[in-house]
Amino acid sequence: MNNPKIAVILMIGSSLVLACGNKQQQQTRGTQAIPVSTAVVGEELVTGMKTYPGNVVALNETELRAEVSGYITGIFVADGASVSKGQKLYEIDRTRYAAETEQAKSSLAIAEANLSRVKRDVERYRKLAEQDAIARQTLDYAETDFNNAEAQVAAARAALTTAQTNLNRSTIVAPFSGTIGISQVRTGALVSAGSTLLNTISSTDPIAVDFPVSESEVAHFNALRRADDVVRDSMIMLSLPGSRPFPHPGHISAIDRAVDRTTGTITVRATFSNADNILLPGMNTTVNIRTTSEEPQLVIPYRAVTEQLGQTSVYVLTDSSTVEQRGVRLGLKVADRVVITNGLEKGETVVTDGIINLRPGVKVEANAPSHTK
Numbered sequence: 001m002n003n004p005k006i007a008v009i010l011m012i013g014s015s016l017v018l019a020c021g022n023k024q025q026q027q028t029r030g031t032q033a034i035p036v037s038t039a040v041v042g043e044e045l046v047t048g049m050k051t052y053p054g055n056v057v058a059l060n061e062t063e064l065r066a067e068v069s070g071y072i073t074g075i076f077v078a079d080g081a082s083v084s085k086g087q088k089l090y091e092i093d094r095t096r097y098a099a100e101t102e103q104a105k106s107s108l109a110i111a112e113a114n115l116s117r118v119k120r121d122v123e124r125y126r127k128l129a130e131q132d133a134i135a136r137q138t139l140d141y142a143e144t145d146f147n148n149a150e151a152q153v154a155a156a157r158a159a160l161t162t163a164q165t166n167l168n169r170s171t172i173v174a175p176f177s178g179t180i181g182i183s184q185v186r187t188g189a190l191v192s193a194g195s196t197l198l199n200t201i202s203s204t205d206p207i208a209v210d211f212p213v214s215e216s217e218v219a220h221f222n223a224l225r226r227a228d229d230v231v232r233d234s235m236i237m238l239s240l241p242g243s244r245p246f247p248h249p250g251h252i253s254a255i256d257r258a259v260d261r262t263t264g265t266i267t268v269r270a271t272f273s274n275a276d277n278i279l280l281p282g283m284n285t286t287v288n289i290r291t292t293s294e295e296p297q298l299v300i301p302y303r304a305v306t307e308q309l310g311q312t313s314v315y316v317l318t319d320s321s322t323v324e325q326r327g328v329r330l331g332l333k334v335a336d337r338v339v340i341t342n343g344l345e346k347g348e349t350v351v352t353d354g355i356i357n358l359r360p361g362v363k364v365e366a367n368a369p370s371h372t373k
Contacts, residue, residue, distance in 0.1 A: 033365035036354035038317055039304060043296040043346045048334035049288045054211035054238070056283040058202035059271070060176055066191035066198060067169040068092055079182040082277075083174040083201065090172040090198055092191060097167040104160035111156040115149035122146045178203040179277070202281050207274040208253065209238065211287045212265035218255070220291070221268050225252040236270050239286040240278070246285070248273045297331065298340045304352045305330065305338060314344070315351040315358050317366055323351060325360045 074091035077083055125142045128134045174180070181200045185191060191198070213221060224235060238246035253271040260266065270287060272279065279285075304314050305328070312330055315323040331339030344350070349366070351358065358364070 033321065033363045034354060034357050036323075036351045036358070036364045036366055038349045038366045039301050039352045041340070041344050041346055041348045041350060042299050044299055045295075046297045046299065046332055046334055046339055048291065048332045049237075050291050050332055051239075052211040052213060052287045052289065054209040054270075054285040054287040056279045056281055056285060057208050057210050057269075058178070058204070058281045059206060059208050060178065061200065061202035061281065062175060063200050064089065064172055064198045065194065066092060066172075066196040067193055068097065068166050069191065069193045070096065070170065072185055072187050072189045072191060075183060075185075075187055077180055079180070081180055082204075083178065083180050085174055085177045087174045088171060089174055089180065090185075092170040092172075094167060094170045097163065097170050101160070101163040101167050104156065104163040108153070108156035108160050111149070111152040115146070115153050118142070118146045118149040172198065174201060176201070176203060204277050204279075205274040206271050207279045207281070208269050208271050209250065209279075209285055209287060210267050210269050212260075212263065213268050215259045215264050215266060218259075218266060221252055221255060224289075225255065235290045237288045237290075238270075238272060238279075239288060241284060243286075246272065246278065291332070298344055298346060299334070299337045300340055300344070300350050301352050302333060302336055302338045304350045304355075306355060315355060316344070317349040317351065317364065320363075321366070322361055322363050323358055325358075 070093040072090060073093050076088045076090070083089065122139075122142045122145075125134060125139045129136060129139045178201050181202075183199050184197050227235070236250045236252070238248075238250060240246055250270040250272040252268060254269040256267040256269075258266070300314065305312050306314070311327060313325050313327045316326050318324055326343055328343030329341045331341040333339075351364070351366075354364075
């Protein structure tokens with residue numbers, strides 16, 4: 001009877017020993033330091049690329065509209081073709097305008113002939129009046145007729161100018177060199193003066209890219225605008241959709257007159273050579289500005305940064321060999337490093353590797369920290 005009781009007591013005792021052992025092992029594992037790599041927050045003058053969203057715009061762009069009414073009798077350019085200044089593009093039925101021009105020429109000739117006749121009469125009457133050979137009233141009538149004849153000539157000349165202008169406007173030519181779009185009318189279409197859109201033409205070389213910058217950066221871009229050509233050509237580059245680099249550098253050609261009160265930004269315009277017609281108006285691009293900080297900036301390895309729900313943070317090593325998570329604000333990214341504009345101090349140590357296993361307050365075993373400049 002005693003043997004079974006002893007066996008039960010021994011089994012209970014063994015279970016308690018095992019439970020205590022497991023608890024001890026769990027506590028040991030819970031307090032074990034997590035190995036991590038670290039880096040010291042450094043300070044340096046930073047040179048890197050700052051990016052801005054840009055939109056391609058033509059330096060010169062205009063809509064071609066009919067200036068006289070009539071039927072389209074000729075289209076002399078293909079859709080999307082390159083055109084030269086003064087090149088003939090469209091023709092509106094010239095028959096009516098040519099006839100009006102000839103009629104105006106005839107009216108002017110008649111008015112000039114009448115003026116010549118009246119002028120001779122006035123000259124003759126003046127000589128006779130000097131000899132008291134005619135009544136003064138006759139000379140007055142003649143001089144009035146002369147003034148009327150001069151006015152008729154002026155009116156006839158104005159009518160001829162209008163007719164010739166309409167005749168010239170029945171032929172639409174390119175106002176500048178560039179690229180024409182897809183025609184909005186076809187041969188035989190009836191167009192109305194001032195309202196019918198024929199096409200749109202835009203200049204392509206050079207071409208511009210507009211992009212917004214913060215009002216705090218205005219001084220920097222004014223300096224870029226004044227920089228010499230050698231400096232400018234190494235500062236501004238362009239990335240095309242798909243991250244393809246644009247082969248030609250650009251320069252700041254204009255800065256808008258005022259800051260947008262809603263966004264706190266101002267539009268800057270950069271101009272680029274576009275001989276190959278790679279850039280098209282309306283295209284979205286990325287403007288890359290090479291910039292050097294005026295004062296030393298705090299930098300850390302970029303791999304030390306974690307991002308969650310749009311918030312960026314780093315793990316900072318404390319004096320007690322634990323870590324705390326701290327929110328930071330990022331600045332310019334330079335290769336594998338990034339500028340920290342807020343959240344850290346020079347000389348602090350941040351975790352760069354082993355972050356996935358960390359949580360605030362855990363104990364870590366840090367390797368010798370690397371130093372940034």
